[in-house]
Amino acid sequence: MRRETTIFKVNSIQTQVRTKTSGGEVVKVTVRKHPNPRIDAMEALQLWMDYAKTTFQNEHVWFNISERQPTSLQRIKEELVAVLRENGIPETFTSNSIRHAVISHFAKQQDADWKAINACARWAPGSRVTQEYYAR
Template sequence: MWDLTIITKWAESTYDAKDTRILQRRALILTMIFCALNPAELERMKSETSKFKDNFVQTQVQAKISGGETVKVIINKHPNLRFDTVAALQRWMVNTKTTFKDEYVWFDIEEGWIVNLQKIKEELVAVLRENGIPDTFTVYSIRYAVITHFARLQDADWKAIKAYARWAPGSREAQEYFSVLPVQDTKWILEVIGSPGPLAEKGDKSEKDSERKDIINEETES
């Protein structure tokens, strides 16, 4: 998809920012990257169920799965404080306690009220555009980029990747729809993402186009 260091470098460069909007954008996009959350799950985060420990933060989200099961999400501290999600969330939530005083984590800066799903998408996309990521990529491409990043690692563990992104153990969505391999000397590879059928591992057959449309519809629903 695109190199995640584009965003982590932005997070490093804005580490000392005092602007409320930047604080929220950093916390939003780092949480999405390091938890592989989707925007709907981000929207459902609550401050009252987000607990900070010494080396991690634990939160709960209503997962985007059948029945809307509430799942526990743990975010570990990163050794590089400049793009550590725990530190970014902590800074933002300290700000919200003194500014907004509500149970939810994210807020509409202009309105001073709980942010809706569309606004979360707008804030995330604003970071992509600010960093030169083409407008053909949407907010959902962040999750695709995360999975592709893990898939490119040597000896990628698909079982661990699927558990990380909260897919069922037997699911093949990660391999066939969320990763783009191989990636060689190409910064933008949307033409591969937009191919007629989903990508499959070597030796595997692609699923039917109708199944691919179901995945796309799931990822783009509000």
């Protein structure tokens, strides 16, 4: 995710990510405003991007502040787990279990938007991973 491909609108954020599959197709992802400001990803992302823009001279969105360089996916997972533990969330919950829960929630909704779910999960458009492993 890069700043130049992230567009903030009134009730949503649109960005682009590269899928994890070979060839890494670029897909669009939309994050919508949540009514609860305590868990609104839009607000948190806006605050972080404003901070990163003034602090780092780089187009990346996610940074390892101590090393002052773009962060790795592994580092993001470690930070998420640290936040979970600091807030009393049991060790059975990991970055992968949260990802699985969120994708499962979307997949179980009536009229699930498989293309949007694939984009959010960084799977290629047309992938059937969600239908086969999550929507049960």
